[in-house]
Amino acid sequence: MPQSDTPDSQQHNEFVDGPASTENDDTVAIDAVDPSNDLPAPTIDDAGPADLTPPTATEEPAAESAPAPASNDDASDADDSDDASGDDDDGDDDGDDTVRFSDLGLSDELLSSLTDLGYEIPTPIQAESIPPLLDGFDLLGQAATGTGKTAAFALPMLDRVAGAGKSKIPFGLVLVPTRELANQVAEATKQYGANRGVRIAALFGGTNIGPQFSLLKSGVDIVIGTPGRVLDHLKRGSLDLSRCAMVVLDEADEMLDMGFAEDLEAILDAAPPERQTVLFSATMPNRIDSIASRQLSDPVRISIKRATETDGTPPKVRQTAYLSHRTHRASALARILDMESPEAAIVFCRTRGDVDELVDVMNGRGYRAEALHGGMSQDQRDRAMGRLKNGIATLLIATDVAARGIDVDHLSHVVNYDIPQTTEAYTHRIGRVGRAGREGIAITLGGPKDHRKINNIARYTGQPIAIEKVPTVNDLTAKRMEITRNEVAEKLNDTESADLYRSIVESLTADNDPIDVAIAAVRLAHETSGRTSVEQEIPDVSSHADKGKKWDDRGKGQGHRGQRDRNDRGSGxxxxxxxxxxxxxxxxxxxxxxxxxxxxxxxxxxxxxxxxxxxxxxxxxxxxxxxxxxxxxxxxxxxxxxxxxxxxxxxxxxxxxxxxxxxxxxxxx
Structure with a gap:
């Protein structure tokens, strides 16, 4: 998928966006298929409509995945985005075991759309879900946020709706917990079905209901909405589900947590009993089983577990996040690294433009930074890598694809300059530190409204992420003074050439207080080190999360996924x-x-x-x-x-x- 050096407000992120939006502000996309998950697809029983025993599958993603074909030196920015990346680790791909979208039974039109978006390899949840959904089975799936669930149900729904003919009554309904997610799923579905002319409506509260009436009256094929607003339309008679053939409950556990249980039951009862019903949930509490037993008929059961470390022990990685406005992000990163003093660090950026700009900023701060992206020749890439490995450079600022296969023994820090587009990309990145018993540090930078994205990562990885306040000017000054003190103390133990300077000290102390002489010497050392640049305070935007608050795998401290509709609650x-x-x-x-x-x-x-x-x-x-x-x-x-x-x-x-x-x-x- 083409990737340009767009501002942060327009950047694409799978936790929120999915495929990059091409239309207006009314819809945003989510859950793009991630080609970086070039994983061997799990097997599933080949059960067609005549097979009355639905298959069950449980898949644990492999720790390693086959790499996508390497980009050439003249690769476009698409080669540098997470969307177009393969796995970061080197490996052999014989092509025999890798399942592709073309193997799943999807129509040529959908495959063409996926190819245009740059997607070829399905994630495990997609590989497991698409075939039985195409065959008409009900499905109960458990998978964490960020595993590609949207494409898992949207692609089969798009394929099936094409054969249903045009009607004013929707063929498919997708229920999601928040208006943000409704927008995002709608835009993703729209892009997946770009070649099919499918009519899609996103229904949620907090906006004028009038345009929604008009859209429904003109006829839609797929409705994607929050339970409160969908139920509102049902009660008003503006939405008819009497011939709805497929209903999806996405993030079902979240909807139940938000008090939508009665709304969900009412909506499902308004659809035909012979419909196909799909339920996805990150967790499977008893109440999920309860609603599944009432509303699903002999469902295929799929569970995609989190990947585990290859040696069975998690790496020692301290994970932190810092929030700032985009205009302050480079300064925030520089200040954070000043405080961290990394031995060697990789900073991941989304585009080449970000890489080049950040290299200039960091070199201006006194760091030895090297760029690595698809616009560089192989010789330039090798030279940059060599400088990092040999300790000549301390920072490697890179795009994901260009950094594929990097392994630096003394790497201490990994930095996400933007929140990664997939949870798998995040896991792969931070896996570069904390190896061989060494502690590593993973730092993620985000914007003021990125709490939910960080929460999603924490839920997926099962590891807490502390949201810290960007260091203040006073913090930085104290750190710089500490470094100067340590350098001076180290020189006290270095007696080589001491006699050369002794005569200068003696002449100065003859006419001045020795303490004043020492202060002047330390100040000179501090000033010549370049650590006296004038700093401006960076606005604190972390007020919505207490300093040091950790986001755990259950999302505690955040509330629920996305901002809820004030006018679109569950019936309660x-x-x-x-x-x-x-x-x-x-x-x-x-x-x-x-x-x-x-x-x-x-x-x-x-x-x-x-x-x-x-x-x-x-x-x-x-x-x-x-x-x-x-x-x-x-x-x-x-x-x-x-x-x-x-x-x-x-x-x-x-x-x-x-x-x-x-x-x-x-x-x-």
Whole structure:
């Protein structure tokens, strides 16, 4: 897929974007097929419609994957993007065992679209899911975020809808937990089906519903939306699912966590019982099994596990993330590396332009930085690699494809200048450090709104990622002074040529205080080291995540995937009876909880799901931590853990629920 040196706001990222958007701001894409996952495809029983026993598959991705063909020296920027990359490790590919999209039974039109996007090798979840979905089986799949689930269900749906003929009633429905994800899946599906003329509608709250009415009235083939808005259209009669042939629940566990259980059941009941139903979830709690047993018919079961280390032991890698505006990112990186003092580091950039620009910045800061990208000749690449391996350079700033196969024994740091486009790419990158018992450090830079992307990585890898504040000017000054002190202390043990300088010191101390002489000498050493450049403070944008907060594999501390629709919550019926009353009818507060009073109630249309979603989203606490809820006509009472009360009061100040300003105070109980 062509990759240009576009600004960060336009850059493509698989955690959020998938294939790069080509249209307007109404849709963004997600879950691009990642050719870097050139993995041997898992086997699955060849069960056609006549085979009444659905296959079951569990696949653990291999630790190594076959490389894609190497790019030539004149490769375009597409060769340098994660989308066009193969695996980073060297290996032999005899072509005998590698499953490609062309082996999965997809139509020529879809294969042509995938080729245009630069995709050839399916990820494990795609290789496992596409054949049975094309054959019409129901499917229950467990796979982490970032494994390519969108293409796994979108490609079969696009293939099947083409044979259904045009109709005003949608052929397919995809339900997702957030409006961001609805946008992203819609754009990805649109690009996968570019050659098919498929009509796609994204339905979610927080936007004018009028254009959605018009779109549905004109007829669509595939609807992708959040449960609340889809149910709203069903109730209004603007959406008809009576002949919907395929329904997908993506991120089902997230939707259940957000209180959408009743909405999902109502939507599924509105579709024909003979429909094909697909359910994807990162986890498989009992409630997922419960909904699957009611709504799926003899499903194919697929589980894609996280890859494990080849020797069975995880590498020692400290993972951190720093958030800043794009305009400050180069300065932030320089300051972070000043604090880290890496022995040798690789900085991964998305485009050649980023590489060249960053090399200039880092060399200007006194680093010995080398570039490595597809626009360089092989001799230039070899020279850059040699300088890093020989210790002449401390930084190698590279694109993914150009850095394929790099192995540097003394590598201490890996830096993602942008969040990688796939979780697998992230894993491969950080796998270059922490080897042979050595501790490595993985640093990821992102923007102010990239908390969810970092959360996705943490969930996929199962390793915590600490979000740190970019070092301040004072932090940097203290670090620089420490380096100068250590250098001076080291010279005290070096007595060679001491007599040459002794006479100078003696002449200076004859007329000056020895302490003043020493201060002047240290200041001169500090100034000549180049560590006295004037620094500006970098704005702190990490306020939505406490300094040092770790994102673990369950996403704690983040809330749920993406920003939730304030006007598009689950029906929340499961929260209605959580309020506990004392015998006199007053509101009982559970031990360890605080009751907060909100100024909005039933008359404002507020539901429990609105309160849970808003608090979880604004305060970064999980919905299941919130206690009893009581909604009156003009107010609402919500119990939150006492340890979170202050944070909720601060974060909800000025927030809106159902487009109405919120005021919160501690309730008088």
């Amino acid at each position: 019926k499961s929260f209605e009876n959580r309020a506990v009353r004392n015998s006199d009818g007053s509101h009982h507060v559970e031990a360890g909880f605080v009751s907060l009073q909100f100024n909005l109630g039933r008359s404002a249309g507020v539901r429990p799901g609105d309160l849970v979603g808003a608090i979880a989203n604004e305060s970064n606490i999980r919905g299941n931590e919130i206690g009893a809820i009581k909604i009156n006509d003009k107010s609402a009472f919500v119990q939150v853990p006492e340890k979170h009360a202050g944070k909720v009061l601060r974060s909800m100040d000025g927030a809106k629920i159902r487009n109405k300003p919120v005021r919160v105070r501690r309730a008088n109980n």
